Amino acid sequence: MAINHRLRFLLCLLTFKTGFSAEISVVVQTGNSVQLDIQTQELPEFEYFFWKYYQSKYIVKYINTTKDVRLYTSYKDKVDFNDKTFSLTLKNMQKTDSGLYTAIATEESDNNIVTYRVSVIDAVEAPVLTVNSNWISGNFCTVNFTCRAHELKINSSYQNNSCSPEEVTSHENYTLILYCSEEFIICNYTNPVSWKEDKINIIQLCVKEENYSNNNQSESPPLWSVGVSVAVCTLICLLVFLYCKYKKGAQEEVVEGSTIYSQIQAEAQPQEETRDNQSTTVYCTVGQHQKPTIPPETDHAIYSGMCKPNNTPSAISQDDT
Incomplete structure (x- = not known):
């Protein structure tokens, strides 16, 4: 070993x-x-x-x-x-x-x-390669990125399918190297005893961003369709509001009519009862002043029958007779 x-x-x-x-x-x-x-x-x-x-x-x-x-x-x-x-x-x-x-x-x-x-x-730690921004213009993909390790840092960009190789070294013989191939951006960190790297597949990144851009364009609805959708939604909301308001007003009228009818019925009932009471009273009074000359037992029986509160026509006919 x-x-x-x-x-x-x-x-x-x-x-x-x-x-x-x-x-x-x-x-x-x-x-x-x-x-x-x-x-x-x-x-x-x-x-x-x-x-x-x-x-x-x-x-x-x-x-x-x-x-x-x-x-x-x-x-x-x-x-x-x-x-x-x-x-x-x-x-x-x-x-x-x-x-x-x-x-x-x-x-x-x-x-x-x-x-x-x-x-x-000590062995080096793994560097970090970060994409800051990227966009596609025609057939060209542009990517801005940062290669960083410990106190060393390189900012660069990938354009026209390439990037400029760069290298920085610290006083302790730690070296950060950045370079590009046709497929990858590579960030390499090394010292005299070890090395590590981080890399990004530039092809996948550019294709992904291109597809994302195309999907956004194809899925974006035209402005006129958005306006029509908003107008339709507004109209539907207005109709629902008017319907609810109309229904609520109709219910209030029904309730109000029922209340008035109940009040009228309540006011009319005591008058009828008063009229009935008055009729009964008059009937009993008339009966007392029309006593025939008959034996006391018969007089008592007829008086009791005539003063009985009964508003039927048969009772009135008997009194008249």
Whole structure:
């Protein structure tokens, strides 16, 4: 796994050689491993071989006479040493592991074989490609868009089936690149250890917008039809309003007529009752003044029958007789 993550294939090497020693810049992604080689096929005569961190902190010690390998405590689980090639593999690199790593062969004096300047950085985040506006004119589709990643940003436009490639770079070697193909607008964000991109299918975008424009034109009704529809709706509402008003007025007249009839009937009934009472009273009075000379028993019976309130014709005929 460590071999697969060799940063020799991903990095940018800056080499400054002085005699047999060299300093090589290496960039590794956080969490990955990196293999540091001695960059030479033959080593001078030596008794001890060391890998050091900043020339002061020992990582590993190799004794040539006994072929013994000693890994120092703080690096036992973090490095692998090859006692045949003398390469050092640093595992699970973190940002705190950035710094200088030096290979030293010692006989009577120290010989710096190679020095690596290792930088540990994070992978890039995915950029964001945003369409700001687009329209179609004839056979040409124009799209304005923004390519953005972290603090870097590019504003551009797609016209006449192409766009101008653009590139911006930050001081930390983060680069934002924008370019177009016949089918895509591509926004690429990269650093020395990783890259990510976002893209938009320009053909689908332009076809979609063109279809949308055509559909809107075909589905839009003419102005005269809109006016007619409004007039018809207004007329229907007016007729409904007049009908409701007429119906309400008719109901009020019926209720008012019923009320008047009830009042008249109520006023007429007491008069009839009064008339009946008056007739009964007169009838009884007349009966009292027309007593015939008959025995008391018969007189009492006839008087009672004549004073009985009865408005039938038979009672009146008896009185007249």
